[in-house]
Amino acid sequence: MPYDYKPFPYAAPPGLKHPEPRHKVVIVGAGPIGLAMALDLAGQGVASVLLDDNNVVSVGSRAICWSKRSLEILDRIGVGEQAVDMGVTWKVGRTYHRDEEVYSFDLLPEDGHKMPAFINLQQYHIEEMLVRRALEEPLVDLRFKNRVTAVDQAGDHVHVSIETPDGPYALTADYMIACDGAKSPIRSMMDLDFEGELFEERFLIADIEMTAEFPAERWFWFEPTFHPGQSALLHKQPDNIYRIDLQLGWDTDPDEERKPEKVIPRIRKVVGHDDFRLDWVSIYSFQCRRLARFVHGRVIFAGDSAHVVSPFGARGGNGGLQDVDALGWRLAAVVEGRAAPAILDDYDRERVHGADENILNSSRTTRFMTPADGAERRFRDAVLSLAGKTGFARAFVNGGRLSQPCVYPLPGAPDHPDLPEVSRPGAVAPDAPLGNGWLTEALGGRPVLLALGCAAPQIDGLDVVAPELTETLARRYLGAARQALYLVRPDQVVAARWVEADAGAIAAALGAIWGARA
Amino acid sequence: MTLKTDLNIADPDALYAALLAAHKGLSAEGSAALNAELILLLMNHVGDVGVIRAALDLARQGKV
Secondary structure (H helix, E strand, O other), X not given: OOOOOOOOOOOOOHHHOOOOOOEEEEEEOOOHHHHHHXXXXXXXXXXXXXXXXXXXXOOOOOOOEEEHHHHHHHHHOOOHHXXXXXXXXXXXEEEEEOOEEEEEEEXXXXXXXXXOOEEEOOHHHHHHHHHHHHHOOOOEEEEOOOEEEEEEEEOOEEEEEEEEOOEEEEEEEEEEEEOOOOOOHHHXXXXXXXXXXXXXXXEEEEEEEOOOOOOOOEEXXXXXXXXXXXXXXXXXXXXXXXXXXXXXXOOOOHHHHOOHHHHHHHHHHHHOOOOOEEEEEEEEEEEEEEOOOOEEOOEEEOHHHOEEOOOOOOOOHHHHHHHHHHHHHHHHHHHOOOOOHHHHHHHHHHHHHHHHHHHHHHHHHHHXXXXXXXXXXXXXXXXXXXXXXXXXXXXXXXXXXXXXXXXXXXXXOOOOOOXXXXXXXXXXXXXXXXXXXXXXXXXXXXXXXXXXXXXXXXOOOOEEEOOOOOHHHHHHHHXXXXXXXXXEOOOOEEEEEEOOOOHHHHHHHXXXXXXXXX | OOOOOOOOOOOXXXXXXXXXXXXXXXXXXXXXXXXXXXXXXXXXXXXXHHHXXXXXXXXXXXXX
């Protein structure tokens, strides 16, 4: 079934008639990142105005692979289970050279997690779920067909000029979050440029509708016989839609390659028959670049407006949702006066680190996939050749290193050597079954002290979660220790952990979350 | 471990001959491909990142 693109209703904003009261937060761009941002702030009790220049979800599947971490974030804002129900769950990726499998990975080899390793779900479905959720959320003021034309920062606020079908108006806000995508108009208005690398390679991307029995796995080919000398990627999506990415080479003419008479024969070679319908086609080239800083006074960048990567690692949409995760609780604390604006520097530092990790991985994949002539190509071909005859070379085959939540460097965070690496400070607290529910459901939104195998000291402003010890909890949180205390941030990241701690040490670590410097 | 730069092979002349023999009859392209595979195989066998990086640095000296 092809997707039915229905427009969302436009309503004349109040600012057209009389000046609006100053808003806390204005968000530009109602894509997945802007929508998730507004809903995450609403979860923190903070109202926002969400502006979008359009009134329909994004066309074509675009971001399709949603990681376990993204699903946990989406779960916190109320659409995670719906996304999993609708999406195609997968965890195995297979990489082929010519027609031989050379490498495979299993992204979630153990159970005991609420969310699967990955689902495939078209961006338009995710956006529609988030829009429906936003429209029923009183703290999100979602305004379609509201195009930002100018941004001015003045002292303690941002002044935003907006064009609507009924004419222009303006509003002011404490902060603006620009979630307006890779070609971010806000970034242009502020004369900010990306830094980094462009790759001279073109890919054709297509959604096709067909009834087929492909397994729910990610399939990647180097130099397949159906597409000689190039690479190809196949993903299964819901509604009998399949996503195919085909490398074209830099010398091809994008306008020519996009024509159905060129696209259909290529797809016929991939799937081996004619029984499919072309749903959407696009051509893209790579960039792996970011802004030098994501926080510019009272304008904050999140998602593709802040950083772009090549798509072979599912690090665009998933990276953007991790921006939301790192920003929401901090900005909420700032606009409510619970923390100083300096806490936003922590967002900048952590997400620049995350973006660099995504850019590094994506650049390496791209370099492997599209090697320059000379040594790069020789070694790439040598790896592929060796992968057929030796085990070690398979690990060198790089058809994409899939998005994992990054572990933030938290220098000086309390830690203990007996405790397991998986739950170290800076890492997302690993999930585990908890009674009839899950640990991730009990964490997040506010700081939590997780007490395992011991009593928790009482601290003001700190909820305690003290579940009965299970084998899974012990494995993921205790390791060689008998007991432990974990301080978990509102974004479910481990801030500090101890085998034993007094109230003073925990209170100091809690203060550090909110920007207090020791 | 540090990179060994003193002789570490019992019969260098024989091994050198074996290296040339492996390339015998190959095109320039084939030889280059053999070298690339050989480097990857030996790199994996050595396994010590410090040693490999030292070898990369030493080999790179004086190249343009």
